[in-house]
Amino acid sequence: MHMAVNVAIGVQDFSTIIENQYFYVDKTAFLKEWWDSGDSVTLITRPRRFGKTLTMSMTEQFFSLGYADRSDLFANLEIWKDEKYRKLQGTYPVISLSFARIKERDYEKTKQKMCEILRNIYIKFSYVKDYEKMTEADRAYYDRMMSDNIRETDATSSLYQLSDFLYRYYGKKVIILLDEYDTPMQEAFVDGYWDELVSFTRSLFNSTFKTNPALERGIMTGITRVSKESIFSDLNNLKVVTTTSDEYATTFGFTEPEVFEALEKCGLGGEKKEVKRWYDGFIFGTHKDIYNPWSILNYLDSQQYTTYWANTSANSLVGKLVREGNRDIKEKFEKLLCGECIWTEIDEQIVYNQLNGSEEAVWSLLLASGYLKVLSYESYLDIGERFAPRYQLALTNLEVKIMFQRMIHDWFVPVKSEYNDFVKAMFLGDVDAMNEYMNRVALQTFSYFDTGERASGAEPERFYHGFVLGLLVDLQGSYYVKSNRESGFGRYDIMLEPKKPGKDPAVILEFKVRSTRKENSLEETAQSALAQIKDRKYSEELKEKGIAGEQIKEYGFAFEGKNVLIVN
Known part of the structure; x- marks a missing residue:
């Protein structure tokens, strides 16, 4: 009873x-x-x-x-x-x-x-x-x-x-x-x-x-x-x-015994595992398994699993920083969304007027806000002979992951139909349609991803890394999205590997920003991106997994400002 x-x-x-x-x-x-x-x-x-x-x-x-x-x-x-x-x-x-x-x-x-x-x-x-x-x-x-x-x-x-x-x-x-x-x-x-x-x-x-x-x-x-x-x-x-200190660690938030006892009292003892998957994950100092009390109270009240705490409206600042973040920030975000962890230095003192430029400041704010948790940290001697701690961070829990997926999804809401048509065309191999839709998407959302601080105008990287996050979120039901982060200056490649080979095609994309010094035209840049895919034999990796050659689509993307050219 x-x-x-x-x-x-x-x-x-x-x-x-x-x-x-x-x-x-x-x-x-x-x-x-x-x-x-x-x-x-x-x-x-x-x-x-x-x-x-x-x-x-x-x-x-x-x-x-x-x-x-x-x-x-x-x-x-x-x-x-x-x-x-x-x-x-x-x-x-x-x-x-x-x-x-x-x-x-x-x-x-x-x-x-x-x-x-x-x-x-x-x-x-x-x-x-x-x-x-x-x-x-x-x-x-x-x-x-x-x-x-x-x-x-x-x-x-x-x-x-x-x-x-x-x-x-x-x-x-x-x-x-x-x-x-x-x-x-x-x-x-x-x-x-x-x-x-x-x-x-x-x-x-x-x-x-x-x-x-x-x-x-x-x-x-x-x-x-x-x-x-x-x-x-x-x-x-x-x-x-702060959240990494041991003092008052169990005062704020509920500990796991406190949550489990509450579930028993409400006759919800059987839900412990699922409640943990959704709402556990906060770590204060050395105290693990702290739950966010707002979600727990709402769950006890309505007995529905949903994102109670991580409603995006209250953190427009966090959304802005991820959206406008540079290549490194967005790449690390890809990793986090794929369930991996990242290593980074943290400065717990938030210098607000540095948030636009400093990657460290962004991760520090996300950690302080509760969207990331510290899995471990190590101290090492940096160049200045100081001990600089590096932190291993991951998304806090399922609730937070869903919040970020929604936030990224919302970036493309204004161009929803063009975006969807682009994805369809990509799987069909219709390169003309891809060009048309991608340019419309870029035109309408480009300035979103820009901090507006550079006189030279926007960096295409900020846009296409945002676009990649969009693909990652929208396709993760049926695809493994992998990116090769070692591919050199101004270039980047993505592999979409189907979770059900044979049914869905695989896709390899190479992005390249036009260098006016090296390439005479956007066409030349796009062809060079495509050549890159062939040179690096990316499709071999897919063929080894039993995906047939004709099921692999390869595209070279060239960017110059808001203009995009895609070739296959």
Whole structure:
């Protein structure tokens, strides 16, 4: 007999979950681990929907004086077994704020939103304004913070000042909790006002967390660890906990025993293997088999397998980086989609303004966002005689793989019929139709794949590697898609090997970008690509697998800007 489990989706307030007896996995051990660590300011990065906001809500409601009479919330939980912590509950002034909702298109609006959040905190604590130890200047400042037009200099020092006011009022230092600190930064990067936002945020963080004598402890959460230089420049008291750190590894997300226990309770014990295939795969520090809680809750609620967490809308940045990525990024993506792993260096500090050029930064962002997992890593001495760790990465799980397949598929939605007609023509050997459709596809989607930063115009490589990813995703039901990545400068080849030889034809494609120095015409480039296939005897490999010669189609592709010429 299984118990009824009442799963609430999207509730991020701790007391609501406890009071209504909604399904809850006890994570109060975090409070003890964090408090015992003694760290003054902690930055914790985790992928989105991993329980960061709920953890912050729990922390606020445990420590805050505003919840001094709410020990009932914790009475049945792990933390309450410890006498020392019972005494701590409800004994600190806590300032709690979140930047989760700040997603504006320009700097002025973003600053306005931030000021609004700060004003609301001032309104919440407005009783301290009338305290007898406040000076006239203090009260004037308080009034300015409650007005509609907050000055930038007041805004950046507002949390520092409020900590001081609360410290005087209560005679106790404050705990400051800032949730989703980097949401506005991702927006600023995508919309191009990064530099302005950085200087504002740097001042705010510096006064709040660095030079604040009234601060007892602080926690910031986010998805990424924004580079120290840009916003934490002087915060040398910052303890950073990323997905590769061991601290708090089991606080965010569900462990496998927690998931399996929940499945048993819901009478879904038989689904363990399939739930694991879809939703397991997150690794925090040395803790493997962490599940994404959002998908698990949704699965328990609806009992359907689908992509709950990896909905593409929330990560337009990741999509943009893969689509506009250079040849190396797209080639590594092919490997990942084929279930292989890649080796790369990672810099966990995300330097947003380098994301367009640096391959390392892209993999680092994908890792921080939860789309990749670290299988292993090795340190080696690089040229500068430093130990540089290389990480072995793979796609996290089936849910993530499906998300990326959909994302790549969507690149070609605007040219769906031309794209499909091209693929049909390719299998039929109709080279005239191939030329016509491929040129239409290129014309309409070319600029998609370009970062728009080079004066010389787009690199065809970015487009055709994107196109290859498209083929890979669309044909993987019936074909093994292999590419030879060693084929030299400006060239690339693909082999489509049928999973059912005899029924479907095999295809070999060689891509080549025209070199104006070496070739007089696009035709010459295309013929040279075709010759390449013959020289390298690619078809021998297929014939050895029992595929007949007439079942093998060979095509040379030549690219120059948006123009494509195909010969066979």
